[in-house]
Amino acid sequence: MELGRNTKQKQLILEVIKKEKNHPTISDLYEEVLKIDPSIGQATVYRNVNKLLDEGKIKRIITDSGIRYDCDCNNHYHLECSKCGRIMDIYDDKYMKLTRRMEEEYSVKIDDCTVLFKGICDKCLKYEK
Amino acid sequence: MELGRNTKQKQLILEVIKKEKNHPTISDLYEEVLKIDPSIGQATVYRNVNKLLDEGKIKRIITDSGIRYDCDCNNHYHLECSKCGRIMDIYDDKYMKLTRRMEEEYSVKIDDCTVLFKGICDKCLKYEK
DNA sequence: GTTATAATGATAATAGTTATCAATAAGAAT
């Protein structure tokens, strides 16, 4: 269900999020969008990011380095590297098992599961040795 | 290692956090602390909460309902109930297995793991039926 | 092409947190 009008600004913002592979912040997005359409307003970026979140097309990631956005809505975790700052995607084939196990143990219903690891990414770990 | 001076304000704030069982926000804390010492300033609460975080005596929890603090620093997850808003503690005896498995699969080093579930808590689930 | 109104860009307003600074008080030295 696509609510609202399909403006060229909204299209552009979604395009840019999909191109950005490294979990951009709002200002990353704004910067990138400005390069293509210099007349776009900051508020428009905020508004459309919120719409895309509501529509379930993107996800919010909260890290130590601030709020970031992810266009990959498949279930996965993140690792924030304390050396280089990058946010790695971590896929776990036992993702569903974790929530199901907790649902049973605690008699709760789980709709969403957010996992953020902090540590050292594979690349930085290699250089350390 | 206890750096800095042990002021009565700092002692009071830590006491209040430990008494508050339900993951208080900063304003919850400020409100509660004011009842005991009405002369305390808001900045002092912010400052001391940050110090306690640095010292590893409390943890920050980021939820949809804002930033909350937890005096239980043992490894555990949280569930935010979308009905009543409460933050449940979820303990998992396989906590360490999750991080170890991911460390091996991705060749990374994990120092910290934050898990937030969203769903319906046990109490709200009972009422729903 | 008209028309209704959702969305935009610019900017003001708000919320949450940190920085500033003179006054105070903790804790060491005497």
Added chain:
DNA sequence: ATTCTTATTGATAACTATTATCATTATAAC
């Protein structure tokens, strides 16, 4: 116990991130 040093405090200003306002523009239905 008194003095001294300086970290901490309370009050408030400043700052940052985000949302609200509003006249104007542009989408999409007619």
